[in-house]
Amino acid sequence: MAQVIATTDDDDRLYPEVLAAMGSALGCTLGAAWEEDASGQALVCNDVWSAADSGSEAFAAVTRGLRFERGAGLPGRVWASGEPAWIVDLGDDANYPRASHAAAAGLVSAFCFPLRSANGVLGAIELYSPEPRIPDAELLATMASLGAQIGQFIVRRRAERSVRESEERKRAILESALDCVITIDHEGRVVELNQPAVVTFGYEPEDAVGRELAELIVPPSLRARHREGFARYLDSGAAVIIGSRIEITGMRADGSEFPVELTVTRINLPGPPMFTGYLRDITERRQAEAELRASRARVVAAADEERRRIERDLHDGAQQKLVHLNLLLGLARTRLARDPASGLALLDEAIAELAAATSELRELARGIHPAVLADGGLAPALSALAGLSLPRAQVVAVPTDRLSAAVEATAYFVVAEALTNMTRYAQASTATVAAVQGDGRLVVEVRDDGRGGADTSGGGLRGLADRAASLNGELEVRSRPGEGTSVKVLIPCA
Numbered sequence: 001m002a003q004v005i006a007t008t009d010d011d012d013r014l015y016p017e018v019l020a021a022m023g024s025a026l027g028c029t030l031g032a033a034w035e036e037d038a039s040g041q042a043l044v045c046n047d048v049w050s051a052a053d054s055g056s057e058a059f060a061a062v063t064r065g066l067r068f069e070r071g072a073g074l075p076g077r078v079w080a081s082g083e084p085a086w087i088v089d090l091g092d093d094a095n096y097p098r099a100s101h102a103a104a105a106g107l108v109s110a111f112c113f114p115l116r117s118a119n120g121v122l123g124a125i126e127l128y129s130p131e132p133r134i135p136d137a138e139l140l141a142t143m144a145s146l147g148a149q150i151g152q153f154i155v156r157r158r159a160e161r162s163v164r165e166s167e168e169r170k171r172a173i174l175e176s177a178l179d180c181v182i183t184i185d186h187e188g189r190v191v192e193l194n195q196p197a198v199v200t201f202g203y204e205p206e207d208a209v210g211r212e213l214a215e216l217i218v219p220p221s222l223r224a225r226h227r228e229g230f231a232r233y234l235d236s237g238a239a240v241i242i243g244s245r246i247e248i249t250g251m252r253a254d255g256s257e258f259p260v261e262l263t264v265t266r267i268n269l270p271g272p273p274m275f276t277g278y279l280r281d282i283t284e285r286r287q288a289e290a291e292l293r294a295s296r297a298r299v300v301a302a303a304d305e306e307r308r309r310i311e312r313d314l315h316d317g318a319q320q321k322l323v324h325l326n327l328l329l330g331l332a333r334t335r336l337a338r339d340p341a342s343g344l345a346l347l348d349e350a351i352a353e354l355a356a357a358t359s360e361l362r363e364l365a366r367g368i369h370p371a372v373l374a375d376g377g378l379a380p381a382l383s384a385l386a387g388l389s390l391p392r393a394q395v396v397a398v399p400t401d402r403l404s405a406a407v408e409a410t411a412y413f414v415v416a417e418a419l420t421n422m423t424r425y426a427q428a429s430t431a432t433v434a435a436v437q438g439d440g441r442l443v444v445e446v447r448d449d450g451r452g453g454a455d456t457s458g459g460g461l462r463g464l465a466d467r468a469a470s471l472n473g474e475l476e477v478r479s480r481p482g483e484g485t486s487v488k489v490l491i492p493c494a
């Protein structure tokens with residue numbers, strides 16, 4: 001028995017061999033092994049052995065399908081008390097539910113002993129004989145010792161299984177991680193890498209494992225520093241990099257370099273140190289940051305340009321007229337006494353000049369923020385723009401509710417720029433403007449059936465995209481040559 005237990009590694013082989021060996025040694029014809037189930041609430045049958053030609057197949061089949069709670073039946077009794085138990089006459093026991101099946105199989109006596117571990121009883125083994133039997137002291141002692149050995153085997157087997165399961169779980173977590181996870185040993189050699197690392201860096205595990213990490217993913221210009229830092233850490237245990245988040249440059253198998261965010265932890269196990277690095281490719285984040293900076297710079301530049309235009313317009317327009325007006329009024333004053341007719345003519349000229357300056361200022365103000373938009377909202381403002389375009393655009397939809405000033409202004413400037421472009425470049429025969437509010441956003445589209453081919457890389461359309469982006473919106477331009485142009489802006493609005 002001891003040999004069976006010592007040499008069996010395979011779970012599935014243990015009970016059949018133990019039951020067969022004990023059964024034949026003790027003149028029993030059937031044996032059953034019971035173990036606590038996962039809930040700890042019942043014993044379930046793990047294995048049944050029966051001697052050849054014993055005629056107990058039906059009993060074995062019934063036994064296999066049973067579960068016993070603590071205290072119930074023969075195994076449940078042993079599980080509850082932790083002590084061996086026996087039934088000399090199976091037909092005459094109040095707590096033995098299988099009596100009729102046992103009688104049909106010709107089984108008369110049964111003996112059961114606990115499987116023990118340091119944590120208590122884990123299960124039980126039953127043995128059946130076709131003759132009446134009463135166990136002696138020697139048999140009881142032998143069974144107690146066997147029960148302890150089998151119990152230890154079960155505990156070891158469960159521990160091994162839980163380690164295997166935990167490794168499987170760890171593997172699943174590593175493989176489904178978004179970050180690259182690479183483990184290295186105390187010589188800086190790769191021990192393990194997950195699938196994202198394979199994809200990001202372009203090395204298959206068999207090409208990477210065992211090679212120095214520095215050689216694989218650190219650009220040549222940085223390798224010396226990496227090796228120095230690593231050696232210094234191993235010598236002194238001091239490192240800035242352990243546990244903090246840093247941004248460095250990584251290298252792929254094809255030699256291309258890219259920005260990486262990295263954290264490193266030291267694995268706390270006995271023996272030479274090992275390290276795990278979590279790496280994330282931050283190329284896209286860097287691009288998005290650069291794009292944001294560029295767009296901010298363009299918004300600032302556009303605002304500066306706009307201020308210069310206003311200054312020019314004021315200088316060349318209204319300001320000139322007001323200077324001239326000043327001259328006219330001065331002249332009129334000196335003339336009026338001497339030559340009233342010519343003085344009055346000068347005053348008429350001054351009045352006309354004043355009217356021109358006023359209208360110029362009004363125009364200018366409208367360009368800065370159209371009064372019609374502030375007063376009446378998008379409906380009249382878009383109609384006014386449509387009325388100025390060539391060909392005249394149809395406004396097919398417009399929201400009835402007022403929206404926030406920033407949203408209305410962006411919609412207005414998109415339509416203004418798109419219709420100005422259409423008039424200037426499209427050679428269109430029809431054009432439409434549609435503004436629809438719904439699903440938490442305003443969608444405004446200007447379409448024409450002209451020559452298409454709009455260029456969004458600079459100038460007016462680029463400025464519209466920036467303006468939309470500043471409200472978390474988007475500009476979409478579709479303008480294939482020969483297929484007309486659609487300029488559409490989507491702006492979030494509550």
Ligand SMILES: Nc1ncnc2c1ncn2[C@@H]1O[C@H](COP(=O)(O)OP(=O)(O)O)[C@@H](O)[C@H]1O
Nearest residue numbers: 421422425426452453454455458459460461485
């Ligand atoms: N509706 C359109 N139909 C055809 N070409 C267009 C249209 N809109 C724009 N374009 C073309 O795209 C270019 C870029 O337009 P835009 O960004 O508004 O800059 P700008 O108007 O200052 O030239 C225009 O110069 C023109 O060639």
Ligand SMILES: [Mg+2]
Nearest residue numbers: 417421460461
């Ligand atoms: Mg333009």
